[in-house]
Amino acid sequence: MADKGPTASIEAVESGLAAQGYIASRQIATAVYLSQQIDKPILVEGPAGVGKTELAKAIAAWRGLKMIRLQCYEGLDEAKALYEWKYAKQLLYTQILKDKLGEVLGGAETLHDALAQLHDFGDVFFSKEFVEPRPLLQALEQPAGCVLLIDEIDKSDAEFESLLLEILSDFQVTIPELGTVTAIAAPTVILTSNSERDLGDALKRRCLHLHIGFPEQKLEERIVESRVPGISQTLRKQMVGFIHEVRSLDLKKLPSVSETIDWARVLVLLQAPELGSEIVKDTLNVLLKYEADIEATLPQVSTFIAKTSRQSVVFG
Amino acid sequence: MRENLHRFFRAARGAGVRLSPAESIDAMRAVSKVGFSDRTVLRDTFLLTLAKTQDEKKALGACFDLFFDQPEPSQPPPEDSETDKSDTQDPGAASDTQGDADGGDQAQDLGQLAQMLLSQDRNAMAAAIANASNAAYLSDIRYFTQRGIFSGRILDQMGIQRLRDDLDALTATNPALAERLQTALDGLRDTVRETVSQALMLYGREEAENLRNEILRNAPLSRIEPRQVAQMRVLIRQIARRLRERYSKPRKRQRRGHLDVRRTIRRNAAWGGVPFLTAWKRRHRDKPKIIALCDVSGSVARVSDFFLLLIHSLHEVVSDVRSFAFSGHLIEVSDILESKSPEEAMAEIMSKVGFGSSDYGNSFADFEHEWMNAITPQTTVIILGDARSNNLDPRADILRRIGERSKRLVWLNPEGRMAWGWGDSEMPRYSTFCTVVRQCSTAQQLERAVSDIVASYQ
Numbered sequence: 211m212a213d214k215g216p217t218a219s220i221e222a223v224e225s226g227l228a229a230q231g232y233i234a235s236r237q238i239a240t241a242v243y244l245s246q247q248i249d250k251p252i253l254v255e256g257p258a259g260v261g262k263t264e265l266a267k268a269i270a271a272w273r274g275l276k277m278i279r280l281q282c283y284e285g286l287d288e289a290k291a292l293y294e295w296k297y298a299k300q301l302l303y304t305q306i307l308k309d310k311l312g313e314v315l316g317g318a319e320t321l322h323d324a325l326a327q328l329h330d331f332g333d334v335f336f337s338k339e340f341v342e343p344r345p346l347l348q349a350l351e352q353p354a355g356c357v358l359l360i361d362e363i364d365k366s367d368a369e370f371e372s373l374l375l376e377i378l379s380d381f382q383v384t385i386p387e388l389g390t391v392t393a394i395a396a397p398t399v400i401l402t403s404n405s406e407r408d409l410g411d412a413l414k415r416r417c418l419h420l421h422i423g424f425p426e427q428k429l430e431e432r433i434v435e436s437r438v439p440g441i442s443q444t445l446r447k448q449m450v451g452f453i454h455e456v457r458s459l460d461l462k463k464l465p466s467v468s469e470t471i472d473w474a475r476v477l478v479l480l481q482a483p484e485l486g487s488e489i490v491k492d493t494l495n496v497l498l499k500y501e502a503d504i505e506a507t508l509p510q511v512s513t514f515i516a517k518t519s520r521q522s523v524v525f526g
Numbered sequence: 527m528r529e530n531l532h533r534f535f536r537a538a539r540g541a542g543v544r545l546s547p548a549e550s551i552d553a554m555r556a557v558s559k560v561g562f563s564d565r566t567v568l569r570d571t572f573l574l575t576l577a578k579t580q581d582e583k584k585a586l587g588a589c590f591d592l593f594f595d596q597p598e599p600s601q602p603p604p605e606d607s608e609t610d611k612s613d614t615q616d617p618g619a620a621s622d623t624q625g626d627a628d629g630g631d632q633a634q635d636l637g638q639l640a641q642m643l644l645s646q647d648r649n650a651m652a653a654a655i656a657n658a659s660n661a662a663y664l665s666d667i668r669y670f671t672q673r674g675i676f677s678g679r680i681l682d683q684m685g686i687q688r689l690r691d692d693l694d695a696l697t698a699t700n701p702a703l704a705e706r707l708q709t710a711l712d713g714l715r716d717t718v719r720e721t722v723s724q725a726l727m728l729y730g731r732e733e734a735e736n737l738r739n740e741i742l743r744n745a746p747l748s749r750i751e752p753r754q755v756a757q758m759r760v761l762i763r764q765i766a767r768r769l770r771e772r773y774s775k776p777r778k779r780q781r782r783g784h785l786d787v788r789r790t791i792r793r794n795a796a797w798g799g800v801p802f803l804t805a806w807k808r809r810h811r812d813k814p815k816i817i818a819l820c821d822v823s824g825s826v827a828r829v830s831d832f833f834l835l836l837i838h839s840l841h842e843v844v845s846d847v848r849s850f851a852f853s854g855h856l857i858e859v860s861d862i863l864e865s866k867s868p869e870e871a872m873a874e875i876m877s878k879v880g881f882g883s884s885d886y887g888n889s890f891a892d893f894e895h896e897w898m899n900a901i902t903p904q905t906t907v908i909i910l911g912d913a914r915s916n917n918l919d920p921r922a923d924i925l926r927r928i929g930e931r932s933k934r935l936v937w938l939n940p941e942g943r944m945a946w947g948w949g950d951s952e953m954p955r956y957s958t959f960c961t962v963v964r965q966c967s968t969a970q971q972l973e974r975a976v977s978d979i980v981a982s983y984q
Binding site for chain 2: 418
């Protein structure tokens with residue numbers, strides 16, 4: 211990559227992302243740094259809501275690049291991800307150019323000659339003008355480079371994975387009628403996966419593999435601090451501690467970072483001075499998304515609160 | 527350093543991380559960017575470039591810690607390989623400080639190794655061991671049975687032969703020094719043995735596991751020892767995972783060449799019905815529906831146990847499994863298996879129907895009476911048993927009706943083919959109504975049988 215300036219060191223990456231409100235752990239920063247240095251895509255795995263997609267957005271904002279997002283789903287194919295011919299435009303043009311074609315071919319005596327002349331014009335209707343670029347091709351065509359986010363790759367079919375291989379390793383795609391399109395500037399590619407199914411080895415081999423789990427308490431406090439600035443320090447400590455206690459329970463869906471942030475916003479909105487069992491019980495539905503989970507947590511609420519406030523006294 | 531990286535990659539492979547050459551090249555490039563100065567960054571870099579799953583990350587992290595704790599020839603030797611040696615030496619060293627002088631003039635006649643041992647130069651010792659390990663290709667160690675060979679080779683490389691001669695000579699001339707040397711030698715042996723064990727842990731883990739699994743895979747299920755049962759369960763889970771990966775691909779496939787006219791017209795309505803986009807007919811593949819009848823009497827019980835474990839860990843591949851267990855009579859056990867851990871479930875099943883004398887006729891009658899409706903034309907019925915019905919009425923007519931109602935009727939028999947039809951075995955009579963009859967006594971045969979059943983739905 212020509213522009214090595216902002217990604218000179220792991221620390222620079224860390225502070226760059228932090229400026230965009232994304233507090234990255236050391237491992238995430240290392241991954242981003244390496245991906246810039248050796249031009250490799252990053253495959254990010256982890257539970258829902260730990261900031262996999264946010265990472266791509268933060269990188270795009272920090273580097274001042276355009277972000278192109280491709281949301282994967284079952285049945286996603288070449289035509290929707292890579293490129294498509296503009297059929298209607300092709301049809302329209304043939305209609306308009308009908309007379310012109312007649313003129314051009316007028317001189318031909320036999321059908322054979324006409325065909326030979328037609329060949330001379332080459333594939334006019336299969337040229338760049340008639341290609342509708344979809345996200346993958348768009349990403350390659352950005353002159354300044356971009357951040358390409360391929361979201362939830364595990365939702366797509368195994369066939370689609372194979373389609374990505376050429377792009378991921380060489381940053382190019384081959385369109386049969388046009389030849390190979392190579393990236394003007396290599397895009398930063400981020401793939402995310404919720405591990406719904408195992409990805410192929412060929413795909414994994416081409417990527418740096420980053421697993422983002424739930425952050426440590428200190429890091430999560432910093433994340434809340436940067437995302438919800440209005441929250442007081444004691445409350446922040448208490449609520450993050452509380453969430454860490456909840457995560458130790460055996461729940462259907464553990465609260466992730468996005469839920470932490472939502473909850474922090476709710477607590478600020480309700481102007482809660484500190485964590486009390488009443489307010490926790492009222493707002494638990496922000497944190498937990500299943501009735502069974504809420505029922506399992508309710509009896510523990512006061513214990514957790516006592517535990518976390520003790521901690522915040524000791525360390526605060 | 528590059529040499530060290532290559533050794534680390536080999537160690538990583540030993541730890542079960544699958545590394546391709548391309549990945550090691552990536553790792554090298556990445557390392558050249560981040561450098562060796564910061565150990566945590568180096569560790570993160572390896573985890574990012576080499577490991578591709580959570581499990582691999584864990585294995586690789588452990589491997590990294592183990593590997594870079596090894597004694598480095600050029601650096602002051604770390605403690606772990608030397609501690610026990612110095613432990614055994616210290617008392618001798620303390621009492622013999624005054625003997626150093628007379629040891630000194632004799633040292634000239636001694637071999638290099640003896641001198642090194644007597645001078646107690648730890649740096650030199652660590653370096654010598656490391657060099658000898660390299661010369662003996664210690665990183666080729668694969669099985670625990672090779673420990674002796676490699677220890678011997680390393681000691682040979684270090685010149686143990688010469689040391690023995692020295693020792694013999696000294697015993698005659700200077701018994702005190704000989705004794706000191708003997709203690710030091712014992713210490714050296716311990717250190718070398720430790721080095722080899724550590725190397726085995728690094729490089730040999732995968733091979734050892736493969737060997738053990740290979741043996742286990744071909745061992746008759748009915749006769750494995752209790753201590754192996756847990757290992758076998760792990761193996762069965764691996765098999766289940768492999769089958770899941772192979773068969774859980776999306777079940778919609780385009781049927782090329784068959785135009786779906788209705789969908790094509792609808793899709794192209796925007797262009798006045800001119801068919802730009804074609805829609806092809808799809809073929810839906812069914813997920814297998816399985817009904818398993820397992821004999822849990824006597825010797826077949828163990829095989830049934832593993833079979834049920836395998837079938838019930840195939841959720842992604844198999845849409846509907848109903849399991850029944852029988853010996854004298856038959857009960858449904860699907861709920862027990864779903865709700866409990868394998869050990870508890872099997873114990874409960876056994877207490878309900880296990881260990882009676884088997885009566886196939888009666889059990890089939892039970893099945894027909896209550897559950898015959900569960901069989902649809904998409905169902906595969908699997909019967910696992912030795913078909914030894916204690917000379918009671920085999921009721922082969924029920925089996926025929928089961929066969930007629932189902933897609934396939936598969937009989938898995940843990941006994942060898944030779945024994946079918948001998949004594950009270952009703953196998954020949956039953957096998958006429960079965961689509962497939964297989965012998966199934968080892969984990970490998972079990973895997974093939976289940977794989978075939980699932981594959982028939984693809």
